[in-house]
Amino acid sequence: MLQSFPTLDDADVKGKRVLLRVDLNVPMADGKVADVSRIERNAPTIAEIADKGGKVVLVSHYGRPKGRDAKESLKPVAAAVAAIIGRPIGFVDDCVGEAAERAVAAMQPGDIVCLENTRFHPGEEKNDRDFARRLARLGDIFVDDAFSVAHRAHASVEAVAHLLPAYAGRAMQEELEALNMALHAPDRPVTAIVGGAKISTKLDLLGNLLGKVETLVIGGAMANTFLLALGKPVGKSLVEPDLVPVARDILAQAKAERRAIVLPVDAVVAQKLADHVPSRVVSVDAVGATDMMLDIGPRSVEQAIAVLARSKTLVWNGPFGAFEHEPFDAGTVAVAEAAAELTADTMAALNLAGVTGRFTYVSTAGGAFLEWLEGKTLPGVEVLKAARASATLEA
Ligand code: 3PG
Ligand code: MG
Secondary structure: OOOOOOEHHHOOOOOOEEEEEOOOOOOEEOOEEOOOHHHHHHHHHHHHHHHOOOEEEEEOOOOOOOOOOHHHOOHHHHHHHHHHHOOOOEEEOOOOOHHHHHHHHOOOOOOEEEEOOHHHOHHHHOOOHHHHHHHHOOOOEEEEOOHHHOOOOOOOOOHHHHOOOEEEOHHHHHHHHHHHHHHOOOOOOEEEEEOOOOOOOOHHHHHHHHOOOOEEEEOOHHHHHHHHHOOOOOOOOOOOHHHHHHHHHHHHHHHHOOOEEEOOOEEEEEOOOOOOOOEEEEEOOOOOOOOEEEEEOHHHHHHHHHHHHOOOEEEEEOOOOOOOOOOOOHHHHHHHHHHHHHHHHOEEEEEOOOOOOOOOEEOOOOHHHHHHHOOOOOHHHHHHHHHHHHHHHHO
């Protein structure tokens, strides 16, 4: 199959300087990387380019610094990357300029260096052409392996890809293939699970998904507003009363288009949101005046699992309950475990904190995954598609 974007299969990296955009924006705790999953996703691409005799120049943002800030240095992250891939990685404390150019000029095939945080330069977030030109001087080709930052039109993602021959790395390729399979050419029926606190932040998502899936399972506090729209008692639960008309419209649209919207039928309720507070399970018709719905109940879990058992494709964004507080993560975990069991014949694309397992595809992207689910075009992906188009024209 001809990819709509060029990949490492199309690139000749031998002896070349490969500017490799990775997403090293990883959670840190006490100066150590607290979650290495993004690094593990990028590791095969780094190793492949080095093994093919490329000179790997890693480039990434980290955090949201305002200018240069030692607390936002990529240096400790570069050390974690070196440990994970089991090879030495040089570090340069600027991503452009003389020091970076000298370090790259001294590289041998197979060497790896990591450049300092791109966001130390204001040109990065401005997608500035001149800054991108300075980055482009450090590579013969550009490889983007950072889907999770593809929603940012930033210089190291977008502008630089116009200046060098651009290719998708293996993690980017895998992510785009999985996402494409999940929503653009899926096995049907397709189910989407959308959770999280607020309808207001997920209107575009719900609108886009409704047109694409057979069944939409709604959970999280956003389900409360739908329940309110149906006249159910919600007690002290988190709701968005001003979005009740929107919820009604969504329900009506689904009905008109014969899409099923599945709402919780029972809930785990408590008097306040904290870890291990006393809780009980009630029907959504019997939520008391002081109750807060904090998770879906066991009948809702069964209901969601029954939907998944009939589905061929699942996309999932957002938890069913107040995931950060035990035991209100239980509904999400139970459905995720069942989904993982079913994944032998279910294509699943999801991004859920704390949920991995044997899914076809677990995204490491936050904002980019959401924007993709919303049907938005991602600048970092568009520029790769444009690279394919121009390569085809030249051929
Ligand atoms: C992320 O963590 O979602 C990406 O690395 C993008 O980071 P940002 O939200 O700071 O642009
Ligand atoms: Mg973010």
